[in-house]
Amino acid sequence: MVALRVDLTVPARGFDVGLALDVGRETVALVGPSGAGKTTVLRAIAGLVRPERGRVECDGETWFDSAGRVDLRPEERSVGLVFQDYALFPHLSVERNVAFGGRGRVGELLDRFGIRHLARARPRELSGGERQRVALARALAREPKAFLLDEPTASLDAHTRVVVRAELGELLRELGLPALLVTHDFEDAAALADRVGVLVDGELRQVASPADLVASPADGFVASLAGGTLVDGVARFARDGLTEVRLESGGTVYSTDEASGPVSVLVYPWEVSLGLVPADDSALNHLRGPVVSLAPVGNRVRVRVGELTAEVTAASAERLGLAVGLPVVASFKATATRLLPRSPLRTWPAERR
Amino acid sequence: MGVAALATAVAAAFLVLPLLALFLRVPPSSLFHAAGSSVFRDALVVSVKTSLIAHACVLAVGTPAAYVLARRRFPGRSAVLTLVELPLVLPPAVAGVALLAAFGRYQLLGGTLHALGITVGFTQAAVVLAVAFVESPFYVRGGVAAFEAVDDDLLAAARTLGAGPARVFFRVALPLAAGGLAAGSALALARGLGEFGATIIFAGSLQGVTQTLPLAVYAQFEANFDVALAIGTLFVLVGAVLLLLLKLAPAWSRSASISPFRPAASTSA
Numbered sequence: 001m002v003a004l005r006v007d008l009t010v011p012a013r014g015f016d017v018g019l020a021l022d023v024g025r026e027t028v029a030l031v032g033p034s035g036a037g038k039t040t041v042l043r044a045i046a047g048l049v050r051p052e053r054g055r056v057e058c059d060g061e062t063w064f065d066s067a068g069r070v071d072l073r074p075e076e077r078s079v080g081l082v083f084q085d086y087a088l089f090p091h092l093s094v095e096r097n098v099a100f101g102g103r104g105r106v107g108e109l110l111d112r113f114g115i116r117h118l119a120r121a122r123p124r125e126l127s128g129g130e131r132q133r134v135a136l137a138r139a140l141a142r143e144p145k146a147f148l149l150d151e152p153t154a155s156l157d158a159h160t161r162v163v164v165r166a167e168l169g170e171l172l173r174e175l176g177l178p179a180l181l182v183t184h185d186f187e188d189a190a191a192l193a194d195r196v197g198v199l200v201d202g203e204l205r206q207v208a209s210p211a212d213l214v215a216s217p218a219d220g221f222v223a224s225l226a227g228g229t230l231v232d233g234v235a236r237f238a239r240d241g242l243t244e245v246r247l248e249s250g251g252t253v254y255s256t257d258e259a260s261g262p263v264s265v266l267v268y269p270w271e272v273s274l275g276l277v278p279a280d281d282s283a284l285n286h287l288r289g290p291v292v293s294l295a296p297v298g299n300r301v302r303v304r305v306g307e308l309t310a311e312v313t314a315a316s317a318e319r320l321g322l323a324v325g326l327p328v329v330a331s332f333k334a335t336a337t338r339l340l341p342r343s344p345l346r347t348w349p350a351e352r353r
Numbered sequence: 354m355g356v357a358a359l360a361t362a363v364a365a366a367f368l369v370l371p372l373l374a375l376f377l378r379v380p381p382s383s384l385f386h387a388a389g390s391s392v393f394r395d396a397l398v399v400s401v402k403t404s405l406i407a408h409a410c411v412l413a414v415g416t417p418a419a420y421v422l423a424r425r426r427f428p429g430r431s432a433v434l435t436l437v438e439l440p441l442v443l444p445p446a447v448a449g450v451a452l453l454a455a456f457g458r459y460q461l462l463g464g465t466l467h468a469l470g471i472t473v474g475f476t477q478a479a480v481v482l483a484v485a486f487v488e489s490p491f492y493v494r495g496g497v498a499a500f501e502a503v504d505d506d507l508l509a510a511a512r513t514l515g516a517g518p519a520r521v522f523f524r525v526a527l528p529l530a531a532g533g534l535a536a537g538s539a540l541a542l543a544r545g546l547g548e549f550g551a552t553i554i555f556a557g558s559l560q561g562v563t564q565t566l567p568l569a570v571y572a573q574f575e576a577n578f579d580v581a582l583a584i585g586t587l588f589v590l591v592g593a594v595l596l597l598l599l600k601l602a603p604a605w606s607r608s609a610s611i612s613p614f615r616p617a618a619s620t621s622a
Contacts, residue, residue, distance in 0.1 A: 048509050074512035087510035091528045100524070101514040142515055 003178035004146045008054035008064075010044045012037035016052065017202040023146075023178040028207075029193035030182045031225060036199045038182035039084070042148045045180070046081045047074035058178075059145045080139030080177075084151040086131045088123035094134050095119040101141030109137040129160045136171065147172075149181035153188055165191050186210075186225050198222050220264045220340050228266045228338075229309045235259040235339060242284075242334060249307050253285040255337040263339045271336040272310035274303060274328050276320060283331040291326050305330045372589055379582045387583030395561040396569035396584070403477060403565060404545050407484035411492050411541060416534065419496025420526060424508070434497065441490045445550025448487055452555040456482065479556035480563050488545035495537020499530035536599050543595045547588070 004023040009016050017037035021028065030038050043049040045056055045063075053066040058079070063072045080101075088097050094115060099106045110116040113133040123131060132152065139147070152168055153161040169192050172179050182199075183189055189196045190210035197207040198221070206218040210226075217223035220230050231247055235255075238244035242254045245265055253265060273279065278286045289306035294317070296302075301317040303310045308330050312322075322328070379387075387393055422434060440448060455461045456473040466473060473479050503526055511521045527534075549567040556563040558572055566584050574581040 043509075046509075046513050048512070073517075074509070075515045075517050077513075079513055081510070081513040083506050083510055085506065087504070087506040089507060089511075089525060089529075100511065100516070138514065 003059055004045075004180065005055070005057040006041075006045060006180075008041065008044055008051045008056065010037065010040050010049060010051045010054075012040045012202060015202045017041055017199070019199070019204060021180075021197060021204070021207070023180055025176050025178055026194040027172045027179040027181065027192055029189035029196045030180065030199050031186055031189045031196055032182075032184065032199035034184055037202050038184075038199055039150055041199075042081060042150050042180065042182055045077075045146070045148060046079050047072060047077050061145075078142065078145040079148060080142055080144035080146070081148045082132075082135050082139050082150060082152060085155055086123075086135035088131060088134055088138070090123050093120050093122060094126070097123065097134055098137045098141050101138045102143060103141075105141060105143070109141055113137045127160075128156045129164055132156070132164060133167075136168075140175075144177065147175065147177045147179040149179065151183055152181060152192075153185065154183070168192060186227065198225060214268070217266070217340070220266070220342065223264075223266045223338075223340060226268075228268050229307070230340075231265045231267070231307045232342065233263060233265055235261060235263045243339060245337075245339065247287075247307075251287050253287070253337055254334040255339050256335050257337070257339040259339040259341075262342050264342050266338040266340055267308060267332055267336065269302060269309045269311035272308060272330050272332045274305070274310050274312055274316070274320060274322070274330055276328060278329045279331045281331070282333065284334040285332050285337060287330045288327065289330070291322055291324050291328055293324060294322060303328075375582060375585050375589060379579065379586055383579045384583050384586060387577075387580040388587075390577070390580055392560060392564075392569055392573060392577075393580055393584060396564050396566045399477070399480065399561065399563065400546060400565040400567075403480040403484055404542065407481045407488065407545055408538075408542055410481070411485050411489045411545075412538065415489055415492045415496055416527075417522075419493050419534075420500050420522060420530075422493070423497045423500030424526075437493050438490050440487055441494070445487060445548065446554060449483065449551035449554025452479070452483055452486060452551060456555075474555065475557045475559070475563060477556075477562060480552055480565060483551040483555045484545040484548050487548050487551055488541040491544050492534075492537045492541035495540060496530070496534055499533025499537065500526060502533060503529045539595045539599045543592060546591065 002022045003025055005021075006023070007020040009018045011017075013035060015037070017040055019030075019041055030041065032038055040049055044051045047063065050071065051064060051066065054064070055062065055066070056064040058077070062068070062070050063077050064070060089100065092100065095106060095110065098109055107116075110119055113136060115130065115133050115137065118126065118130060118134075123134065126134065149168075153164055156164055165188060172192060181188075181192060186196075194209065195207055196210050196213055198205040198213070198218075200221055206213065206222050208216075213222060214226045214228075217226055217228070224230055231249065233245040233247040233253070235243050235245045237258070237260060238254065241256075243257060243259055245253050245255060245263060247253065247265070255265070273283070287306060287308060289308075292304040292306065294301055294303055296314065297311070299314055300311050301314055301322070303312060303317065303322060305328055310330055320328070422430065422437075443451075453460065453474065456466065456479070458464070458467055458472065458474055473482065507525055507529065508521055511525045516524065547567055548565070549571070552563065552565060553568055553571070558564045558568040560569075560572075564572065566588065570581045570584045573584070
């Protein structure tokens, strides 16, 4: 059942955002780089920004219709919008902030979010995670029919982000409301959303489950957003039904995908293994090169080898004695080597990654 | 450094010395005596009454006006902001003549008002108009800056939480702008209490009717210099209190807000 139906054209900075999306009782994430117009979309749904044209319907009620000249005011739309910086009222206590949305369930919400002990505190006394819980409680106090979240983890530190992401995921499942969240962080989207829409230059490139986005990205941009590494090359058919790709940076790899001509080779870091000598296993592709950089990510290490990125455990990195400049061999299977048509905009901006 | 320190000392001495002289010249006994004079008491009553009425009008009209000027973008907005500030740079005597030209018996609106049985010139109503005219720019200017400093997202959040425009104004915008509004209010009140030029031209200086404290100083400084000095010391004290409130007000407003203040662009122009 469709609970929130959005079909909008909204003017954003220098371009129009066009978006048609049906959200059932599920969580949909809009992912895109900063300035892609994601926040504008949420504000348009909430009635804070006037779309150029289109329709917004929620739970059978029309909130906006440029053809029928319907344009409900923000206070008339039953929507819970959680702002990126939470927009808590600094002059009101936590309890009064929550009560601003509706007095009926204040006590229940303070308990639900574990913030009853903060009821009399002012927002400035709270940590980032606490502020977010107050913002969520306040938005839900209105008993909204749709839930909108703007960059829910962007203003949190890395540690808090992991905790909050888990809490938020649980909340969204429990609510069963149509929820639309925007983020520039694919990990957020993958962890929280049933479906992810990739918004680039004001248009939706692809809408799919996080797993499907990783498995079959529509283009290189989506693939790099999902964490993949792209290397350009020229493909031609080889023996055994394989495709041989001569990389522009030198070296040859094989793929089980069929293609010919200029392509982008997509490999996910978690499918690349590293060794000091070529591994004697089923992996067909071996690229040699010195380690360019090492970046620890939790219990793993992201290792840049030439144009490729490999993700190995910290233990493996230590066992191999990985260090910048050390010559290594990156191995990956031909079945894990995907070929995509080259697209002009194919790399995800290096932002918070 | 030495020159700068000397300059600071000279400036401070120059500004403080006349005030100090005021207190040294008036022994407390004559201060009490002067305070008992009918001129002083009449002027005090006229000043307090007209200032309070004028100030109440300025707050009642100026607060929503400042909110609209700060939050709405409409064509001609900067022109309106400039016009509102114009009385700030006018000599008060010009303001008095202008008010007379607008509300005087045979002038722009005066005839209409007279037909309705209302005479403004040389009444207490004229004092109220003169005071409101010269003090309102101070309040509106401060008010616009105070409302502009309120984070847009807070007002947007209030609306998505179901608050209509009135509730957004009273529950969110007004409390968050309170510090800046109080500062503007204190400044405007001080300016209104001290108003002289526009009042003497537009309202005259009739003891007990239109003679405010500043006009009484002027009227008394030849007749009874002690009364003039006594009123002067009173002004210094009231001014000091208002200035103190002015210094405290921004501190209150800062502590009440965690939102980053936006620069008040329109008022710096």
